[in-house]
Every structure is written in C-alpha cells, then in structure tokens.
Amino acid sequence: MSIPTPDRETALARLQQFVGRAGRSYAKFRNFDLGSNDHAYVSRLSPYIRHRLLLEQEILRTALERHGPTAADKFVQEVFWRSYFKGWLEQHPDVWRDYREAVDNLTTRLDSDSGLNQRYSRAIGGRTGIACFDAWVRELIETGYLHNHARMWFASIWVFTLRLPWQLGADFFYRHLLDGDPASNTLGWRWVCGLHTKGKAYLARAANIAKFTDGRFNPEGQLATQVEALTEARDPPAVALPNIEGSGPMGSYGLLLTIEDGHSESLPLTDTPAAIVAVTAAENRSPLPISPIVESFSAGAVVDALRRAERSFGKQGHTLSMRDWSKALAGWAKDVGVMNVVTAYAPAGPCATQLEEAQILLKQQGMKLIQVTRDFDRLTWPHAGKGYFKLKNKIPRLLSELKIS
Ligand SMILES: Cc1cc2nc3c(=O)[nH]c(=O)nc-3n(C[C@H](O)[C@H](O)[C@H](O)COP(=O)(O)OP(=O)(O)OC[C@H]3O[C@@H](n4cnc5c(N)ncnc54)[C@H](O)[C@@H]3O)c2cc1C
Structure with a gap:
C-alpha cells in the first residue's frame, strides 16, 4: 500500500x-x-x-x-x-490530560525499568513471535494505516496478552497513524480496555483473527483467552461543551490554518481575512519521535489547505513550521497588524493546547482568538x-x- x-x-x-x-x-x-x-x-x-x-x-x-x-x-x-x-x-477533557500525563510518566519509566523497556521494545520492534501482531507493527510503521479490526486485535493483544500499559500502545499508534486523532485513538484504546464502556473489554480471539484475515494468520494458543476489563480510580468527570454557538463579528482578522481543518473555504467566516498563516509542523503528538510519514502527510495536508485558502481569499499566506507555535503566532499577528486571529475550532488535543497558550498571548496584545465551529460538530x-x-x-x-x- x-x-x-x-x-x-x-x-x-x-x-x-x-x-x-x-x-x-x-x-x-x-x-x-x-x-x-x-x-x-x-x-x-x-x-x-x-x-x-x-x-x-x-x-x-x-x-x-x-x-x-x-x-x-x-x-x-x-x-x-x-x-x-x-x-x-x-465533554471529558480530563481523559485526554490524564492520557498525556501517563505517556510522559511511562516514557520516562522506560529509561529506568529495563523489564518494561525490553517488553515494549520487543512489541514495537515486531519481535513478539505472534505473527499477526508483528506483521501489523510493520504495516503500521511502513504505511501509517491499519484496518479497524487489526487496530482492535492489536490493542487487545497489547493489553491482555503482552500485558503492556495501554497508554504506551495508544502513543505508538498516535505516532505512526496518518489519521492519528486524539479522540478516536485514545477512546478506541480505552474502548478495547473496557474503560470507555465500563467493564466491557474486547478479547482478540485466534479463530476470529483467522476468519477475518482469510486464514493469513491463526495465533491459536498464543493469545490471552480471557480478559478482565481495566479499571480506574474515578469515573472521568463530565463538563459542559464549550460555547460553540457561533462567533459574531470578526473585525480585521488573520486566518490561522492548522491540521484540524483543511477546508477554510467552507468555514463560516463573516468577512475576508486580512492575512493568512498556516502551521505546517505535525502536532506535538508525543515525547517520543513521530513517524516521518506522519510529519510529511500532515505538512502536505496543511500546505494544500493553504494554497486553496490563498486562491479563495486572494492573499499570500505565511507558514509557521515549529511544533510549539503559540508564541510565533502571537508575533505574526502583531507584525501583520490584525485585530483578531480566527481559526477552526480545535477539539481536545495538542492543537487546542497551543491555542490556549496563544489566546493568553494575544489577549496581552489586545487581540482576540476566535474559534469557529462547523454545523456538523455543533449539532x-x-x-x-x-x-x-x-x-x-x-x-x-x-x-x-x-x-x-
Ligand atoms: C485502538 C483503535 C485506535 C484507533 N485510532 C484511530 C485514530 O487515531 N484515528 C482515526 O481516525 N480512527 C481511529 N480508529 C478508528 C478506526 O479504526 C479508523 O477510523 C478506521 O480504521 C479508518 O479506516 P478507513 O478510513 O478505511 O475506515 P472506514 O471503515 O472506511 O470508515 C469510514 C470513516 O468512518 C470513521 N470511522 C470508521 N470506524 C471508526 C471507529 N471505530 N471510530 C471512529 N471513527 C471511525 C473514519 O473517519 C473512517 O475514515 C481507531 C480504532 C481503534 C480500535
């Protein structure tokens, strides 16, 4: 592929x-x-x-x-x-925060816990001896994609057969998937572990793998045959959705493009932007290295979005290529002399974290950050x-x- x-x-x-x-x-x-x-x-x-x-x-x-x-x-x-x-x-942002904190802690622990490090290295090196799992590791690294069923089997084997922390598996996916997404990935893993649908974990069965891989694999005798759902100290607290009801007048604004939305031509903008800026660096997915194909796909997607925005709004855009870009964004907004910065709403994830920081810096400059929401998400x-x-x-x-x- x-x-x-x-x-x-x-x-x-x-x-x-x-x-x-x-x-x-x-x-x-x-x-x-x-x-x-x-x-x-x-x-x-x-x-x-x-x-x-x-x-x-x-x-x-x-x-x-x-x-x-x-x-x-x-x-x-x-x-x-x-x-x-x-x-x-x-509506459960602590789940994202807790996940990121766990990844930070676990990746630090890899330096001191040689047992964990060895098991983790065998798994991500595709050297477990479970042929299907090892093949999915190679496919993921080489192509940036795994079929949904393979993602479910992989996560189940990672947690219940290899007994590795789910957050390290989710991080491995997130660093390598071209579609890597804070919500679908983190919650997909939590669903397999029995944390999303509380108490209901997903068991990867050899017969099911044999059937749905059309006999390419049959890990009979190699997989855990029973699963006990993982538990956590508290149910994730629910919060109200942020105000996603629309944004009002935008004044003279700079349009910010990020990986969250590559079709600014159809965003509900009230005026034409005075200037355009695009973040082309892959989002800050992990403390560990991000796959080069993810870097290249993400950068390419944003550059494509920028070219279309330039054509559509008749403006030459500027690019920011660093991973922590909040300060550079505030500096750019000051240089181009806009009143506000407008961008597509960024749901929980690294981009939202950068925007939170940027909002503070823009405010100090007397500017507003306006996030516009698409009807699809709002409804x-x-x-x-x-x-x-x-x-x-x-x-x-x-x-x-x-x-x-
Ligand atoms: C452990 C795990 C991790 C996952 N991580 C991600 C991720 O980081 N990013 C991601 O986009 N999806 C993720 N998924 C969901 C799903 O596996 C992929 O969306 C799907 O495999 C993408 O392939 P496709 O476009 O060929 O899907 P298709 O089967 O063609 O589905 C069409 C579209 O529907 C959506 N979709 C399909 N299945 C799901 C699903 N189970 N959950 C959410 N959306 C779905 C996707 O946007 C997909 O492109 C994960 C699932 C699991 C079990």
Missing part, C-alpha cells in the same frame, strides 16, 4: 473510487482485513477526514446519494463514530456525552438538519 498524497484532489478522487463499495458490500465485508495490499472493503479515507481535507458531510452525502439510507446505513454509522468520540472527549457533539447509541438514534434527524438527506 503506498502512502496517500495529502491533498484534497486526491481525497475527492479516492471518495469517488470507493463510493460504489459504501453500501451493502461495506456492511458485509468491512470487517475483513486482507492485508496491506488489499484493503478494498474499507475506504481508507481517514487521513483525509482527520485533516478535514474531506468533510464528513461530503462523504455522507456521496454515500447516501449512491446507495440510499438503508444500504449505506453501516458506513454512515461509522462516520458518526468519529464525531461521537470527538464530542465525548470534548452532533451535544448528543455524544454518554454512549454511542444515543447519537446513533439521532442520525436521521441530524442528516436532515444538516441537509445531507
């Missing part, structure tokens, strides 16, 4: 190529992982959706127009899983505070409110 080209044109072409298989074929075959050269039953659109080079509405509309709501139902539901996880993490997130099924039941209404169907 080659590394996808990080631009919207390729994303749209990929969507057209796949849409024929987003109906009954997806419902029937999507759980088959036939190997890195044959992920034909799934879309592989996630790196594009993650960077919003493609919007959820576009994907949903394309699938629904081709197949109708019944046949496209499973695919539509999967796209809403992404939004569900985002909305849930927005779906309020239904994502508890289990997925609450949001799932709202899908027909949401599709109609969003004028998708």
Whole structure:
C-alpha cells in the first residue's frame, strides 16, 4: 500500500473510487482485513477526514446519494463514530490530560525499568513471535494505516496478552497513524480496555483473527483467552461543551490554518481575512519521535489547505513550521497588524493546547482568538456525552438538519 498524497484532489478522487463499495458490500465485508495490499472493503479515507481535507458531510452525502439510507446505513454509522468520540472527549477533557500525563510518566519509566523497556521494545520492534501482531507493527510503521479490526486485535493483544500499559500502545499508534486523532485513538484504546464502556473489554480471539484475515494468520494458543476489563480510580468527570454557538463579528482578522481543518473555504467566516498563516509542523503528538510519514502527510495536508485558502481569499499566506507555535503566532499577528486571529475550532488535543497558550498571548496584545465551529460538530457533539447509541438514534434527524438527506 503506498502512502496517500495529502491533498484534497486526491481525497475527492479516492471518495469517488470507493463510493460504489459504501453500501451493502461495506456492511458485509468491512470487517475483513486482507492485508496491506488489499484493503478494498474499507475506504481508507481517514487521513483525509482527520485533516478535514474531506468533510464528513461530503462523504455522507456521496454515500447516501449512491446507495440510499438503508444500504449505506453501516458506513454512515461509522462516520458518526468519529464525531461521537470527538464530542465525548470534548465533554471529558480530563481523559485526554490524564492520557498525556501517563505517556510522559511511562516514557520516562522506560529509561529506568529495563523489564518494561525490553517488553515494549520487543512489541514495537515486531519481535513478539505472534505473527499477526508483528506483521501489523510493520504495516503500521511502513504505511501509517491499519484496518479497524487489526487496530482492535492489536490493542487487545497489547493489553491482555503482552500485558503492556495501554497508554504506551495508544502513543505508538498516535505516532505512526496518518489519521492519528486524539479522540478516536485514545477512546478506541480505552474502548478495547473496557474503560470507555465500563467493564466491557474486547478479547482478540485466534479463530476470529483467522476468519477475518482469510486464514493469513491463526495465533491459536498464543493469545490471552480471557480478559478482565481495566479499571480506574474515578469515573472521568463530565463538563459542559464549550460555547460553540457561533462567533459574531470578526473585525480585521488573520486566518490561522492548522491540521484540524483543511477546508477554510467552507468555514463560516463573516468577512475576508486580512492575512493568512498556516502551521505546517505535525502536532506535538508525543515525547517520543513521530513517524516521518506522519510529519510529511500532515505538512502536505496543511500546505494544500493553504494554497486553496490563498486562491479563495486572494492573499499570500505565511507558514509557521515549529511544533510549539503559540508564541510565533502571537508575533505574526502583531507584525501583520490584525485585530483578531480566527481559526477552526480545535477539539481536545495538542492543537487546542497551543491555542490556549496563544489566546493568553494575544489577549496581552489586545487581540482576540476566535474559534469557529462547523454545523456538523455543533449539532452532533451535544448528543455524544454518554454512549454511542444515543447519537446513533439521532442520525436521521441530524442528516436532515444538516441537509445531507
Ligand atoms: C485502538 C483503535 C485506535 C484507533 N485510532 C484511530 C485514530 O487515531 N484515528 C482515526 O481516525 N480512527 C481511529 N480508529 C478508528 C478506526 O479504526 C479508523 O477510523 C478506521 O480504521 C479508518 O479506516 P478507513 O478510513 O478505511 O475506515 P472506514 O471503515 O472506511 O470508515 C469510514 C470513516 O468512518 C470513521 N470511522 C470508521 N470506524 C471508526 C471507529 N471505530 N471510530 C471512529 N471513527 C471511525 C473514519 O473517519 C473512517 O475514515 C481507531 C480504532 C481503534 C480500535
């Protein structure tokens, strides 16, 4: 499998190529992982959706127009899983903070705990002797992608067979996935561990792996056969969603592009920006090194977003290429002499952390940071505070409110 080209044109072409298989074929075959050269039953659109080079509405509309709501139902539901996880993490931000703290502590512990270090190194080096797991490690590192079922099996084996801390596994994924996403990744891992749906952990079974890899692997006798859900000291506290109701007048503003949204042409902006700036460095995903293909995909996605924004708004943009960019952003805003900085709302994650810092610095300069929210997020997130099924039941209404169907 080659590394996808990080631009919207390729994303749209990929969507057209796949849409024929987003109906009954997806419902029937999507759980088959036939190997890195044959992920034909799934879309592989996630790196594009993650960077919003493609919007959820576009994907949903394309699938629904081709197949109708019944046949496209499973695919539509999967796209809403992404939004569900985002909305849930927005309402439980401590989960993200705790995860990052645990990764910091565990990566420090790797220096002093040689037993942990050896087991961890064997796992991420693809040297466990469990053929499927070792193959997924190689696929992840080489391609930046794993099939959803492989992600579930991988995480389950990591936690319940290899007995490694889940946060180190989530960090390994996050550093290597082109679609690496604070919400889907952290909560995907927590779901496997039985922390998201409390008490219900996911067991990777040899027979299930043999069936859904079409016999490529059969780790019979190598995997844990029972799982006990992980527990934590307290239930993650819920907070109200931040004010995502719209932003009012923007005045003379600088438009900031980040990896969170690569389609500023369709953002609900009230005026044309006076200047444009784009952060091209990959987000600060981990204290450990980030995969070069992730760096290159993320940078490419933002550069593509910048070129389109320049064309659309008739302005030459500026780029910031450092990982901690809050100070540089404030400096740029001062240099170009704008009143405010406007950007797409950044949900919990490294980009939001940079924006929190930037907001303070901008305020000191008498400027405001305005985050604009897309209708898709504004309408779906309020239904994502508890289990997925609450949001799932709202899908027909949401599709109609969003004028998708
Ligand atoms: C442990 C674990 C970690 C994960 N980490 C990430 C991550 O960092 N980033 C990420 O985008 N997804 C993550 N997922 C979810 C899912 O595996 C991927 O979104 C999916 O495999 C992407 O491939 P695709 O585009 O071919 O999916 P398709 O099957 O074609 O689905 C279409 C789209 O729906 C969304 N989607 C599908 N399944 C899920 C799901 N279970 N959860 C959330 N969204 C979904 C994605 O945006 C995807 O592109 C993770 C799942 C697990 C179990």
